[in-house]
Amino acid sequence: MEKAIVAKNITKKYKLYHGTKERLLDLVTPKSYGEDFYALADVSFEAEKGDVVGFIGINGSGKSTLSNIVAGIVPETSGTIEINGQASLIAVASGLKGDLTGRDNIELKCLMLGFSKDEIKKLEPQIIEFSELDNFIDQPVKSYSSGMKSRLGFAISVNVDPDILIIDEALSVGDKAFAEKSLDKMKEFKKMGKTMIFVSHSIGQMKQFCEKILWLEYGMVKDFGTVEEVMPKYERFLKEYKKMSKEEREAYKHDALQEQQKVLMA
Numbered sequence: 001m002e003k004a005i006v007a008k009n010i011t012k013k014y015k016l017y018h019g020t021k022e023r024l025l026d027l028v029t030p031k032s033y034g035e036d037f038y039a040l041a042d043v044s045f046e047a048e049k050g051d052v053v054g055f056i057g058i059n060g061s062g063k064s065t066l067s068n069i070v071a072g073i074v075p076e077t078s079g080t081i082e083i084n085g086q087a088s089l090i091a092v093a094s095g096l097k098g099d100l101t102g103r104d105n106i107e108l109k110c111l112m113l114g115f116s117k118d119e120i121k122k123l124e125p126q127i128i129e130f131s132e133l134d135n136f137i138d139q140p141v142k143s144y145s146s147g148m149k150s151r152l153g154f155a156i157s158v159n160v161d162p163d164i165l166i167i168d169e170a171l172s173v174g175d176k177a178f179a180e181k182s183l184d185k186m187k188e189f190k191k192m193g194k195t196m197i198f199v200s201h202s203i204g205q206m207k208q209f210c211e212k213i214l215w216l217e218y219g220m221v222k223d224f225g226t227v228e229e230v231m232p233k234y235e236r237f238l239k240e241y242k243k244m245s246k247e248e249r250e251a252y253k254h255d256a257l258q259e260q261q262k263v264l265m266a
Ligand SMILES: Nc1ncnc2c1ncn2[C@@H]1O[C@H](COP(=O)(O)OP(=O)(O)OP(=O)(O)O)[C@@H](O)[C@H]1O
Pocket: 014, 015, 037, 038, 039, 057, 058, 059, 060, 061, 062, 063, 064, 065, 066
């Protein structure tokens, strides 16, 4: 099978500062201030061409950070990510410019993807129709609601025929009718054998779409396997996690972060 994405030992470190003073001091004498925080620790996974890989995990587990790294929006601190040669990759959630109108954003994103002016002219009506933004298409994107932004991002992404599509929580905002239309489009993509990364908190959507599941927890890979292998374990975990008291969750997190330290030292 042809590999579409190969991510090896991805680590993402952020600096956490206690207040502005510490942040400024760190600018003057770098590395002296702030606390290291690892949003991802030694994460590896692969997607074959045509796989739909779902990223799951409780809040703050690193799903968006990883999808942004795959999309090339956020740089990894260490590790490598390979995207199959000619694959054109598009992330629904990225790259909309607030000061530009919806229409200008369509043109800009298409230009960046290498489309010619003529090709963009043909694509534009299709994208606008899918977005259902009507007259808002000529308003600056900063005046859009998050649902509207997500509709524009999704409309562009699914109409430019990418090889790899990254859908990060794009269906959780906006109305139900649009989400259903988008899910239909995703089914179409799946039939066409496109590779997708899908980030969602919806267990139903995950089961419906994904072949593989990457379960992240406090930046570490808790499990990676087929949807049939991983989802039942995740659902059992969620049931237990929901029952935990605040203190129990803190203790759980503490243990996970100690494990993270071990992973990072290895
Ligand atoms: N720019 C940043 N600076 C510092 N910490 C960050 C930054 N971006 C993300 N983080 C932290 O990294 C961790 C992982 O965040 P991320 O958004 O990837 O998680 P997630 O699994 O997508 O969460 P959610 O399900 O809530 O969307 C979180 O603790 C978050 O606070």
